[in-house]
Amino acid sequence: MIANFQEKVYSLCKRVPEGKVTTYGEIAKSIGKTGLLSRAVGNALNKNPYAPVIPCHRVVKSDGSIGGFASGSRKKINLLRKEGISIKNNKIIDFKKRLYRLK
DNA sequence: CTCTTGACCGACG
Protein backbone atom coordinates (compact mmCIF):
# COMPACT_ATOMS: atom_id res chain seq x y z
CA MET A 1 0.00 0.00 0.00
CA ILE A 2 1.38 3.37 -1.01
CA ALA A 3 0.35 6.48 0.85
CA ASN A 4 -0.63 9.53 -1.15
CA PHE A 5 2.19 11.43 0.45
CA GLN A 6 4.75 8.98 -0.90
CA GLU A 7 3.16 9.08 -4.33
CA LYS A 8 3.77 12.82 -4.46
CA VAL A 9 7.39 12.43 -3.39
CA TYR A 10 8.12 9.73 -5.96
CA SER A 11 6.35 11.66 -8.67
CA LEU A 12 8.46 14.74 -8.01
CA CYS A 13 11.63 12.66 -7.91
CA LYS A 14 10.86 11.25 -11.32
CA ARG A 15 10.37 14.78 -12.60
CA VAL A 16 14.03 15.61 -12.06
CA PRO A 17 15.96 15.22 -15.34
CA GLU A 18 19.40 13.69 -15.62
CA GLY A 19 22.27 15.98 -14.68
CA LYS A 20 20.04 17.95 -12.34
CA VAL A 21 19.29 17.65 -8.65
CA THR A 22 16.58 18.72 -6.25
CA THR A 23 16.34 19.11 -2.51
CA TYR A 24 14.09 17.61 0.12
CA GLY A 25 12.95 21.13 0.90
CA GLU A 26 11.90 21.82 -2.68
CA ILE A 27 9.95 18.60 -2.75
CA ALA A 28 8.34 19.47 0.54
CA LYS A 29 7.41 22.90 -0.82
CA SER A 30 5.86 21.37 -3.89
CA ILE A 31 3.71 19.27 -1.62
CA GLY A 32 2.68 22.27 0.39
CA LYS A 33 4.89 22.42 3.50
CA THR A 34 8.54 23.08 4.14
CA GLY A 35 11.36 22.12 6.43
CA LEU A 36 9.45 19.80 8.67
CA LEU A 37 7.96 18.03 5.70
CA SER A 38 11.43 17.39 4.34
CA ARG A 39 12.07 15.03 7.22
CA ALA A 40 9.07 12.99 6.23
CA VAL A 41 10.22 13.15 2.61
CA GLY A 42 13.55 11.60 3.48
CA ASN A 43 11.81 9.09 5.66
CA ALA A 44 9.59 8.08 2.76
CA LEU A 45 12.49 7.74 0.35
CA ASN A 46 14.44 5.71 2.87
CA LYS A 47 11.83 2.97 2.75
CA ASN A 48 11.58 3.61 -0.97
CA PRO A 49 9.78 0.52 -2.34
CA TYR A 50 10.71 1.70 -5.85
CA ALA A 51 14.44 1.87 -5.12
CA PRO A 52 15.70 1.04 -8.66
CA VAL A 53 12.79 2.82 -10.32
CA ILE A 54 13.05 6.20 -8.61
CA PRO A 55 16.16 8.37 -9.12
CA CYS A 56 16.26 9.20 -5.43
CA HIS A 57 20.02 9.79 -5.71
CA ARG A 58 19.21 13.08 -7.43
CA VAL A 59 17.69 14.37 -4.23
CA VAL A 60 20.11 16.18 -1.92
CA LYS A 61 20.04 18.54 1.02
CA SER A 62 19.22 22.24 0.73
CA ASP A 63 22.80 23.40 1.23
CA GLY A 64 24.09 21.23 -1.61
CA SER A 65 25.50 18.46 0.55
CA ILE A 66 24.73 14.86 -0.26
CA GLY A 67 22.83 14.18 2.90
CA GLY A 68 22.18 10.49 3.31
CA PHE A 69 21.54 7.47 1.21
CA ALA A 70 20.19 4.03 2.07
CA SER A 71 23.00 2.36 0.09
CA GLY A 72 25.69 4.71 1.36
CA SER A 73 26.37 8.35 0.56
CA ARG A 74 29.50 7.39 -1.42
CA LYS A 75 27.35 5.39 -3.82
CA LYS A 76 25.10 8.37 -4.31
CA ILE A 77 28.07 10.57 -5.15
CA ASN A 78 29.29 8.04 -7.66
CA LEU A 79 25.93 7.95 -9.41
CA LEU A 80 25.70 11.74 -9.52
CA ARG A 81 29.21 11.99 -10.94
CA LYS A 82 28.25 9.55 -13.63
CA GLU A 83 25.47 11.89 -14.63
CA GLY A 84 27.93 14.72 -14.99
CA ILE A 85 27.57 16.34 -11.59
CA SER A 86 30.84 17.23 -9.87
CA ILE A 87 31.05 16.75 -6.12
CA LYS A 88 33.73 18.03 -3.78
CA ASN A 89 34.03 17.53 -0.02
CA ASN A 90 30.59 15.98 0.04
CA LYS A 91 29.18 19.12 -1.59
CA ILE A 92 27.84 19.62 -5.10
CA ILE A 93 29.81 22.07 -7.23
CA ASP A 94 27.63 24.77 -8.82
CA PHE A 95 24.77 23.38 -6.80
CA LYS A 96 22.56 26.36 -7.62
CA LYS A 97 23.03 25.75 -11.32
CA ARG A 98 22.42 22.03 -10.93
CA LEU A 99 19.35 22.58 -8.79
CA TYR A 100 16.18 21.78 -10.67
CA ARG A 101 13.22 23.68 -9.35
CA LEU A 102 10.03 21.66 -9.41
CA LYS A 103 7.13 24.05 -9.10
C1' DC B 1 -3.88 7.11 20.86
C1' DT B 2 1.17 8.17 22.66
C1' DC B 3 6.19 8.01 21.99
C1' DT B 4 10.34 7.70 19.27
C1' DT B 5 13.10 8.22 15.21
C1' DG B 6 14.43 10.27 10.82
C1' DA B 7 18.07 10.34 3.72
C1' DC B 8 15.82 17.84 6.93
C1' DC B 9 15.63 23.17 7.24
C1' DG B 10 16.42 27.60 8.96
C1' DA B 11 17.98 30.65 12.42
C1' DC B 12 21.40 32.05 16.01
C1' DG B 13 25.95 32.64 18.23
Next chain:
DNA sequence: CCGTCGGCCAAGA
Protein backbone atom coordinates in the same frame (compact mmCIF):
# COMPACT_ATOMS: atom_id res chain seq x y z
C1' DC C 1 32.83 27.55 9.23
C1' DC C 2 30.85 24.84 13.07
C1' DG C 3 27.86 23.54 16.90
C1' DT C 4 23.29 24.10 18.88
C1' DC C 5 18.18 24.79 19.12
C1' DG C 6 13.43 24.91 17.60
C1' DG C 7 10.24 23.16 14.44
C1' DC C 8 5.65 20.00 14.75
C1' DC C 9 5.44 16.05 9.22
C1' DA C 10 5.07 10.83 8.54
C1' DA C 11 5.52 6.10 9.77
C1' DG C 12 6.44 2.38 12.90
C1' DA C 13 6.26 0.12 17.67
